Amino acid sequence: MSEDATLARLRWQCRRGMAELDALLLNFVDRHYPELDAGRLRDLERLLKTPDPMLLEYLMGRMVPADPALAALARQIREAM
Amino acid sequence: MNKPEYRRFDTLVIGAGGGGLRAALQLARAEANVAVVSKVFPTRSHTVAAQGGINAALGNVRPDNWHWHMYDTVKGSDYLGDQDAIEYMCRSAAHLVYELEHAGVPFSRLENGKIYQRPFGGQSMNFGGEQAARTCAAADRTGHAMLHTLYQQNIRAKTHFFDEYFAIDLLRDEEGFILGAVVLDIETGEPLVIEAKTTLIATGGAGQLFRTNTNAHINTGDGLAMALRAGLPLQDMEFFQFHPTGIAGKGMLITEGARGEGGYLVNKDGERFMERYAPHAKDLASRDVVSRAIATEVREGRGCGPNGDYVLLKLDHLGEEVLKKRLPGILDLIRTFLHIDPAKEPVPVFPTAHYTMGGIPTNRHGQVVAPVEQGEEVIPGLYAAGECACVSVHGANRLGGNSLLDIVVFGRAAGNHIIEYLRENRYHRPLPPDAVDRPLARLARWDRKGEGESVAGLRAELQATMEEYCGVFRTQSVLDEGVAKILELERRLDDVRLQDHSRIFNTARIEALELENLVALAVATVVSAQARTESRGAHSRIDYPERDDVHWLKHTLFFREDRRLEYKPVTLKPLSVESFPPKERVY
Numbered sequence: 001m002s003e004d005a006t007l008a009r010l011r012w013q014c015r016r017g018m019a020e021l022d023a024l025l026l027n028f029v030d031r032h033y034p035e036l037d038a039g040r041l042r043d044l045e046r047l048l049k050t051p052d053p054m055l056l057e058y059l060m061g062r063m064v065p066a067d068p069a070l071a072a073l074a075r076q077i078r079e080a081m
Numbered sequence: 082m083n084k085p086e087y088r089r090f091d092t093l094v095i096g097a098g099g100g101g102l103r104a105a106l107q108l109a110r111a112e113a114n115v116a117v118v119s120k121v122f123p124t125r126s127h128t129v130a131a132q133g134g135i136n137a138a139l140g141n142v143r144p145d146n147w148h149w150h151m152y153d154t155v156k157g158s159d160y161l162g163d164q165d166a167i168e169y170m171c172r173s174a175a176h177l178v179y180e181l182e183h184a185g186v187p188f189s190r191l192e193n194g195k196i197y198q199r200p201f202g203g204q205s206m207n208f209g210g211e212q213a214a215r216t217c218a219a220a221d222r223t224g225h226a227m228l229h230t231l232y233q234q235n236i237r238a239k240t241h242f243f244d245e246y247f248a249i250d251l252l253r254d255e256e257g258f259i260l261g262a263v264v265l266d267i268e269t270g271e272p273l274v275i276e277a278k279t280t281l282i283a284t285g286g287a288g289q290l291f292r293t294n295t296n297a298h299i300n301t302g303d304g305l306a307m308a309l310r311a312g313l314p315l316q317d318m319e320f321f322q323f324h325p326t327g328i329a330g331k332g333m334l335i336t337e338g339a340r341g342e343g344g345y346l347v348n349k350d351g352e353r354f355m356e357r358y359a360p361h362a363k364d365l366a367s368r369d370v371v372s373r374a375i376a377t378e379v380r381e382g383r384g385c386g387p388n389g390d391y392v393l394l395k396l397d398h399l400g401e402e403v404l405k406k407r408l409p410g411i412l413d414l415i416r417t418f419l420h421i422d423p424a425k426e427p428v429p430v431f432p433t434a435h436y437t438m439g440g441i442p443t444n445r446h447g448q449v450v451a452p453v454e455q456g457e458e459v460i461p462g463l464y465a466a467g468e469c470a471c472v473s474v475h476g477a478n479r480l481g482g483n484s485l486l487d488i489v490v491f492g493r494a495a496g497n498h499i500i501e502y503l504r505e506n507r508y509h510r511p512l513p514p515d516a517v518d519r520p521l522a523r524l525a526r527w528d529r530k531g532e533g534e535s536v537a538g539l540r541a542e543l544q545a546t547m548e549e550y551c552g553v554f555r556t557q558s559v560l561d562e563g564v565a566k567i568l569e570l571e572r573r574l575d576d577v578r579l580q581d582h583s584r585i586f587n588t589a590r591i592e593a594l595e596l597e598n599l600v601a602l603a604v605a606t607v608v609s610a611q612a613r614t615e616s617r618g619a620h621s622r623i624d625y626p627e628r629d630d631v632h633w634l635k636h637t638l639f640f641r642e643d644r645r646l647e648y649k650p651v652t653l654k655p656l657s658v659e660s661f662p663p664k665e666r667v668y
Contacts, residue, residue, distance in 0.1 A: 008586040012245065012267065015121050015298055017129035017228075020333055022298045023418065052129045053225045060413045081417055 007033055010041075013048045021052060024059050028077040043069045085263070085272040085517065090116040090241070091503055093261050093277035095248045095304055097123035099224070100467025100488035101283030102231035104447070107496025109238035113503055116275055118243045118264050120299060120591070123232050124225075127285050127297045128488065131224030134199065134216035135181075135489070136482035137174035141195040142214040144206060147171040150215060152208045152661055154483060158476025159618035159628065160663035161317070161636070163652035166445040166472045170483075170490045177489050178217050185230045187219050203480040216482040224485060246273070247591050248303060250520035251280065251311045251463070254513050259311070259463035261512075263520035267591060270584030272524060274517055278506055279462050279499045281447070282308065283492065286437035286468035287602050289595075291552065292544035293332045294434035295324065304469045306598035308441045309605065310523075313451055313460065314638040314647070316471040318439035318602070319610035319620045322479055323553050325371035327433020328418055329391035334433060335411055340364045342407050344396045346375065347427065348383040354392075369553070369621055372432040376554035377623075379431070386429060393427035400424065432553050436479050438619060439609070440471035442638065442649075447472075447495025452638060452647055462506075464499060466491040473636065476651075477618020527593050533578030536593045543570050543596075543603055551607045556624045560611040567603050574600050605639040612646055613637065630663050 010033070014025035025048075036044065047070050050058065057063040058074040065071045092108050094101045097119035108115045119126065138145035151171040155162055182188055182196065189197040196217050204213040219226040235242075245267045252260040252274070261277035284304030288296025305315055326335040340346075345364045348354050358374040359366035366374075375392050384390050396404060396411075401424040404412050415423045442450050442457075447470070449463040467488040474487055550563025574597065581589045615629035616622045635648040653660045 002583075002585070004581070004583070005586040008588045009268075012121070012586065012588050015125070017121075017125045017127045017297050017299070019130070019295055019297050020414070020418075023331065023333075026298075051225065051229070052125060053222045060417055062413065078417060081420075 010044070013045070016055070017052050018056060021056055021059065024077055024081055028080045031080055040073070043073050046070060047073055085274050085521070087274045087276060088116070089276045089509060090114050091278050092116070092499055093118065093275050093280045094283060095262060095281065096126070096283035096285060096467070096469070097232075097242070098126035098283060098285050098467060098488065099128040099227055099231060099485065100492040101281065102228065102235055103489045103492030104281050104283065104464075104466060104496040104499070105240045106231060106234050106238060107493050108499060109235060109240045111500045113500065114241070116241045116243060116277070117235070118246045118248055118262075118275070120245065120247045120267065120303075122244050123242065124228055126228060127300055128224045128228045128485075130297060131485050132221045133201065133481050134218030134223045135178060135227075135485040136201070136204070136215045136480070137178040137217055137486065138171065138215055139175055139178065139196060139198060139217065141191060142198045145213055145215055147174065148658060149206055149208060149213065150174065151655070151658075153203055153205055153213075154474065154480060155661045156209070156666055157203045157478055157480040158474070159478055159666055160630070160634065161320070161473065161476030161617060161651055163473050164655040164660060165652050166474050168655040168658065169445045169494075170474050170486060173490045174486055177486070177493065181227060181230065181489065184234055186226045188217050189220055201481045227485065227489070247594065248284070248307065249523055249594070251307050252276070252512060252516045252520070253311055254510060254516065258461045258510055260510055260516065262307070263517055265524065265591075267588070268586055270587055270590070272521060276509055276512055278509055279464065279502055281464040281466060281495055281499070282441060282469055283465070283467050284469045287599065288434050288437070290321075290544065290547050290599055290603055290606065291434035292541075292548040293327050293330065293431050295327060295332055295334045296434070301595040301598050302437070302469070302602045303595065303598050304465065305440060306601040308449070308465070309601050309641045312640075312642070313449065314442060314640050315605050316439055316442040316636050316638055317473060317477070317609070318606045318639055319613050319637060320438035320477045320618055321434055321606065322436035322438060322619050323368070323372045323432040324435050325368055325375060325432050326394060326430040328415070329386075329429035329431040331418055332433045333414055333418055334435070335394065335414065335428070335430060339394065339396060339408055339411050342403070343399055344394055346371075346430070347393050347395055348378045349385045349389065350383060352383075354378055354383070369619065372553040373621055375430070375432055376552060380554055391429040391431045394430045395427045396423040397425055397427065436484065437468055438471070438473075438475045438477065438479055440469050441465040442636075443470045443472050443491070445472060445491070445494060446498040447491050448498060452649060457649065462502070464495040466495045477620060523594075527579050527590050528582055529578060530582065531578055533576045534573060536577055536579070536589065536596050539570065539573060539577055540596050540599065543567070543599060546570065547603055547606070551610055553621065555610060555620070555622050557614075560607065563607045564611050567607050571600050571604055601641065604644065605641075608644050609637045609639050609646065634663060
């Protein structure tokens with residue numbers, strides 16, 4: 001898959017059932033995608049597998065993912081908003 | 082473009098929210114061969130955002146009765162709801178909530194083990210008496226719990242899911258039977274023809290019509306626009322529910338709780354303007370009154386900010402401690418999305434679009450109906466359920482807790498009727514050779530190359546125009562201007578070009594197809610609103626402030642061809658009880 005298609009696929013995974021998640025995730029991907037290395041991209045893909053209500057708790061900082069890499073990423077997404 | 086692949090199913094369900102999945106489950110359990118097409122992974126459908134709960138007169142907390150629920154729903158609809166469908170919904174509610182419970186939805190409990198029920202606005206005992214407690218909730222995740230449970234049950238029942246497929250258009254033969262749809266595999270960019278004996282549209286609402294809205298990005302009304310393009314009417318599109326306090330320019334909802342705890346609204350002069358519009362209730366006046374007041378302040382030049390396009394919600398006087406204790410969710414929301422501290426600064430707010438009351442006209446079996454010379458006829462093979470449908474149980478205004486109920490009641494009803502239809506229609510009707518031409522041409526249009534307008538640019542203009550000319554502030558001249566502007570945008574749609582013509586995961590093309598859908602729905606909404614010279618429920622006209630039952634106790638039907646409007650009577654006769662005749666709606 002080309003880099004453009006990878007980004008498009010990632011952006012589509014950021015389309016969620018809640019307006020708040022759309023805003024947080026798309027903002028992050030649009031601003032920070034070029035800086036994400038392969039490891040960070042894999043973290044993001046893992047984080048995006050979280051069900052919507054839990055993901056909202058993570059990104060609003062009300063809960064923290066047990067995995068430290070995902071916890072750091074969730075904080076970064078929130079701070080990028 | 083390669084020659085498309087063809088697949089055949091008994092039923093095609095377009096949309097994987099609660100309505101679509103409830104219908105699919107009914108069908109899969111009856112051993113029908115069901116395909117569900119969803120543009121996003123099913124559990125990311127907008128049903129997941131419904132936090133409030135689902136209404137059913139279980140009577141677990143206070144005495145209750147389905148007939149009282151029916152009364153509240155008819156009154157809440159400002160008498161535009163069809164009373165046969167409302168009776169059917171309210172009578173089915175208890176059974177369906179127990180069924181969800183048995184399927185695994187973890188409803189919150191009372192100490193005695195029964196399902197907990199919370200009071201919600203618009204609920205009463207004894208036909209307008211004291212506050213009822215009718216809303217069953219799984220904490221604040223009712224929609225998610227329902228969606229997740231229905232998805233798991235569908236997997237078990239072997240429903241076939243096409244995840245990340247986008248529906249282009251319906252297939253129809255000369256006798257008017259709907260025979261499935263052409264869909265697009267987003268990953269490969271290739272079209273797929275899904276032939277089906279029956280098709281259910283369950284694609285949700287169209288909150289993305291407005292700049293400020295509470296809806297997920299996916300809510301672009303795709304199924305409603307498909308119905309329009311198939312020559313079918315849309316009903317009551319002028320009725321769109323707004324919440325008064327969304328975060329300005331972003332739309333996220335700040336609940337009434339903020340004003341309930343003592344927050345109040347001010348304009349650019351620092352004036353507490355609600356005192357002028359509602360001297361007694363002030364900031365706690367009903368949603369439509371507060372929304373209209375905010376829009377009026379902005380239109381009359383008393384808005385705040387560099388563009389004067391919002392008002393301010395003051396919470397700082399409540400103090401950090403009260404805010405932390407009573408409104409923690411709102412604090413998080415405002416800090417995250419506005420980077421301001423509501424304990425120190427006021428919050429920019431504007432009315433935010435929330436729920437599409439109008440939609441594809443159906444009867445209470447979920448069958449899509451269209452007018453004929455005498456009365457109406459069903460469109461064979463086509464069904465609709467949920468927010469995209471107009472059955473009509475919400476009429477001019479939806480009550481909290483009734484949307485999750487609507488999707489399971491009419492998702493199931495449609496499933497049941499489809500099972501009957503499949504019994505009588507055992508074979509696929511032949512697909513006319515040219516049936517796929519129109520959907521494929523719609524797709525091919527986006528291969529046009531060259532310079533042109535951008536999808537994002539036109540979409541932003543469309544949303545801003547709808548907000549300004551067809552939002553909560555409606556008069557004849559505003560709507561006339563709105564119609565002209567929206568038609569001009571419709572014309573400009575032809576000038577829009579994509580720069581990326583690749584196939585694999587070309588989401589720009591999907592966004593272009595969504596824009597086409599939104600433009601078609603904007604025309605339907607503004608033309609329907611322009612014609613209705615009364616105020617009823619969510620459609621509120623400054624120049625016609627009263628409800629007019631003599632002329633307007635009827636449903637609007639908008640047709641795409643010539644932008645024609647027709648009207649049909651409201652069903653005032655319930656199934657088994659006496660009618661609730663229209664009377665003044667006072668709370």
